[in-house]
Amino acid sequence: MSVNVERGAVTVVTVDRPEALNALDAETNGALLATARELSAAEDVRVVVLTGGGDTSFVAGADIAAMKDLTAEEARRWSELGQSVMSAIEAAPQPWIAAVNGYALGGGCELALACDLRLAAETAKFGQPEIGLGITPGYGGTQRLARVVGQTWANYLVLTGRHIRADEAFRIGLVTAVYPKGELRTQALKLAADLAAKSPLAMRYCKRALHASLDVDVETGQRIERDLFALCFASADQKEGMAAFLEKRTPEFTGR
Ligand code: CO8
Numbered sequence: 475m476s477v478n479v480e481r482g483a484v485t486v487v488t489v490d491r492p493e494a495l496n497a498l499d500a501e502t503n504g505a506l507l508a509t510a511r512e513l514s515a516a517e518d519v520r521v522v523v524l525t526g527g528g529d530t531s532f533v534a535g536a537d538i539a540a541m542k543d544l545t546a547e548e549a550r551r552w553s554e555l556g557q558s559v560m561s562a563i564e565a566a567p568q569p570w571i572a573a574v575n576g577y578a579l580g581g582g583c584e585l586a587l588a589c590d591l592r593l594a595a596e597t598a599k600f601g602q603p604e605i606g607l608g609i610t611p612g613y614g615g616t617q618r619l620a621r622v623v624g625q626t627w628a629n630y631l632v633l634t635g636r637h638i639r640a641d642e643a644f645r646i647g648l649v650t651a652v653y654p655k656g657e658l659r660t661q662a663l664k665l666a667a668d669l670a671a672k673s674p675l676a677m678r679y680c681k682r683a684l685h686a687s688l689d690v691d692v693e694t695g696q697r698i699e700r701d702l703f704a705l706c707f708a709s710a711d712q713k714e715g716m717a718a719f720l721e722k723r724t725p726e727f728t729g730r
Contacts, residue, residue: 475490476501476502477502483521485521486522488525488526489524489533490526492526496528496532497535497538498533498582503559504555507555513566514568517674517729520674520677521571522666524571525574526575529576532572532578533578534577536552536612536613549612552612553612556581556612556613557614560587560588560618563588567681569669570588570590572591573593573659574586574594574598576598578594578600579600580604583615584611584613584615587622591665592648592649592650593661595652595654595655596641596652596655597655598643599638599639599640600640600648603636605635610632673712673725675729676712679705715727
């Protein structure tokens with residue numbers, strides 16, 4: 475299988491085609507989509523960590539060999555499939571953390587962008603090199619990159635096709651932290667454990683409100699925020715969180 479899933483409250487999903495630097499072919503995209511949908515429906519999964527198999531790569535993009543002879547209509551379908559993978563991750567109720575352990579190029583950078591948080595190994599490289607292949611990004615990169623790093627850096631990455639290093643990715647806000655390669659997994663799991671201890675219900679609502687902020691005007695966004703805020707007060711998690719604070723103990727959230 476090109477996608478491995480280590481299931482738990484913190485679930486680790488590994489794109490595992492190291493012989494092709496984890497490039498996304500149709501089978502891998504299909505497996506990723508099925509995984510994202512299955513995990514989204516799993517109440518016991520609180521956080522997902524996404525990483526790449528092998529030593530050098532997160533995901534080196536869509537599979538160029540598999541893509542090179544596509545007709546325009548087939549290319550549209552490939553793009554649609556890839557975009558639905560990214561949208562399924564983005565819409566998941568749980569947070570997804572990209573642990574970028576090497577090349578995150580093209581579809582790989584887009585995959586990281588669909589996640590809620592991104593951490594990188596010092597050896598990671600990011601880029602949208604599609605322009606050099608005579609194509610545009612096709613898995614949401616032209617849309618999500620500017621939302622994450624702003625138009626200036628999105629233009630730079632998409633129009634030049636250049637790779638940037640992990641420290642530059644940190645500087646432009648593409649990742650929140652950079653770690654020595656050997657520490658990345660531990661640090662990603664640590665962050666995941668922190669998130670897993672929070673209220674799954676509030677986590678889901680926070681994700682929904684944060685995503686809405688990119689799509690709607692401030693007034694509509696604030697309405698969505700206050701509706702979700704109000705809904706929290708109909709939950710056991712809100713009662714538990716506030717009681718635990720006042721009783722000076724660690725809360726135990728159930729997601730109810
Ligand atoms: N697709 C297929 N195979 C790949 C890919 C890829 N994206 N990347 C690497 N490989 C393969 C290589 O062909 C090579 O295979 P083999 O050993 O059989 O020759 C193996 O992985 C190892 O790669 P390299 O020998 O090239 O390793 P290097 O360490 O020399 O270089 C790089 C590593 C810099 C990552 C280099 O492999 C590279 O530039 N890869 C391509 C990166 C790229 O251009 N990615 C963007 C692809 S396009 C894309 O993602 C568009 C997304 C939207 C698609 C919409 C669908 C229509």
